[in-house]
Amino acid sequence: MAKRTVSRRHMLSAGSVALASALARPAIGQGRIKLIVQSYGGLYEQVLRQSVIPEFEKQHGYDVTLALDDDPTIMSKLVLARGRAPYDVVSVDNNTAVLADSLGLWAPDQSAKLSNIGEIYDSCKPPLSRNYAYVIYQYPLVYNRERIKNPSAWKDLWNDGVVVAVPHVGQAYGLTFLYIAALMNGGSATNLDPGFEAIKRLKRIKIFKNVSQGMSLFQQNEVDAGLFYDTRAQQMADMGLPIAKAYPQDGNWGQRTGTQIPKLSANMDGALAWINNSLSIAYQTAFAQKLYSPTNRDVVVPPELAAKLIRGDARANAIQEIPWGPINSQRDAILDRWTREFGA
Numbered sequence: 151m152a153k154r155t156v157s158r159r160h161m162l163s164a165g166s167v168a169l170a171s172a173l174a175r176p177a178i179g180q181g182r183i184k185l186i187v188q189s190y191g192g193l194y195e196q197v198l199r200q201s202v203i204p205e206f207e208k209q210h211g212y213d214v215t216l217a218l219d220d221d222p223t224i225m226s227k228l229v230l231a232r233g234r235a236p237y238d239v240v241s242v243d244n245n246t247a248v249l250a251d252s253l254g255l256w257a258p259d260q261s262a263k264l265s266n267i268g269e270i271y272d273s274c275k276p277p278l279s280r281n282y283a284y285v286i287y288q289y290p291l292v293y294n295r296e297r298i299k300n301p302s303a304w305k306d307l308w309n310d311g312v313v314v315a316v317p318h319v320g321q322a323y324g325l326t327f328l329y330i331a332a333l334m335n336g337g338s339a340t341n342l343d344p345g346f347e348a349i350k351r352l353k354r355i356k357i358f359k360n361v362s363q364g365m366s367l368f369q370q371n372e373v374d375a376g377l378f379y380d381t382r383a384q385q386m387a388d389m390g391l392p393i394a395k396a397y398p399q400d401g402n403w404g405q406r407t408g409t410q411i412p413k414l415s416a417n418m419d420g421a422l423a424w425i426n427n428s429l430s431i432a433y434q435t436a437f438a439q440k441l442y443s444p445t446n447r448d449v450v451v452p453p454e455l456a457a458k459l460i461r462g463d464a465r466a467n468a469i470q471e472i473p474w475g476p477i478n479s480q481r482d483a484i485l486d487r488w489t490r491e492f493g494a
Contacts, residue, residue, distance in 0.1 A: 185212040185420040188219050188240040193440050201436035202427070210423045221246040228255045228412055235412035239421040244406045245322045247280035248474040256280075257411040263422055266429035266446070271466040274406050274445035283408030284428045285442045286460050288469050289323055290395035292383040293375035294368065303398045304330055307352065307375055314352050315367050315376030318359040319488045326403050327377045328484070329472040333401070339473040342484065346491060357494045368393060380404075381441045384458050404469040406445070 189198055195218060203214045217237055219227070227236045228250060242250070250256055259276045261267050267275055267282070274283035291301055298312060307314050317324035332338065332345030349355070356373050358364040365382055367373045369391060386393040409428050411421045427433050434444035438451050443460035451459070460466055477484075488494075 182213045186215045186238045188217045188237040191218045197436050212420050234416050235414035238415045238417040239424045245474045249478045251280045257413050264426045266426050269446045269448045271445050273467040279406050281408035281410045282425050283406035283445045285407045286445050288380045288404040289377050290380050290397050292378040295394045296392045297374045301396050303400050313354045313374045315373040316355045316357045319484050330401050339476040
């Protein structure tokens with residue numbers, strides 16, 4: 151979900167929580183205050199409208215306006231904002247959050263004011279993540295088990311006869327695959343040349359630019375394997391397709407999606423209430439029903455669902471993200487080179 155961008159503590163005392171709750175609610179007689187919340191569309195929007203917003207409005211007294219924008223649009227609007235941000239709170243992937251942080255677009259860390267943050271995995275909250283993550287993804291090696299047998303390492307994608315689904319570098323998972331390919335061949339975040347050369351050595355590839363295209367390639371048997379979202383792979387497996395997931399020992403990669411508060415937010419109290427709610431058991435349980443892995447360790451789901459999700463501190467904290475700082479600084483150059491060398 152990351153795209154081309156512009157050049158994305160524990161428990162308080164009972165008394166403090168009560169005070170924060172009171173501050174987050176408009177006083178009786180003042181009328182309802184608008185809270186502008188940016189989110190992605192699709193299942194994100196569905197869960198928010200059906201399972202989150204009605205209860206949040208009832209509990210906190212705000213009228214929530216949902217703004218559906220993707221990461222590039224969010225960045226453009228925040229960079230161009232003067233005096234007041236276009237959103238009170240946003241939902242962004244961590245790579246975009248790191249970029250926005252480098253541009254000074256976020257409010258200071260508000261963790262001390264969030265009563266639910268103590269239950270969040272360490273890797274999914276500041277300072278290790280630059281957003282307050284409520285979903286954690288993993289990028290497994292996804293494969294068609296009828297066409298490739300038990301891959302165990304990323305290097306298996308370079309075997310003869312494998313048709314590889316290659317994610318476009320306009321996406322966070324595409325940059326991750328490029329970085330993995332670079333590391334495997336002596337490169338680094340500041341030397342991605344070996345990654346480009348390694349991808350060119352793949353025998354047969356099909357490049358996909360978004361999640362829908364990637365799923366279509368797997369569903370139509372046009373590819374055998376590739377780096378892809380664990381959530382989407384599970385959805386295809388649940389549909390009865392011969393799709394399986396491998397977790398190579400030579401790289402355990404993923405991303406975190408969460409909320410952040412723009413520095414120029416006009417409703418800081420409402421934003422804090424929304425973020426704290428996004429870290430709650432109820433909020434994340436609603437997303438877990440759609441196969442989005444929670445970052446709150448206390449979320450409880452049926453065993454058959456838990457088996458499909460990322461659960462537990464050890465597994466969640468072991469999922470690495472690539473070094474977004476140096477990678478983000480090269481985004482334009484990476485995209486230009488990709489277009490020249492792969493024509494897509």
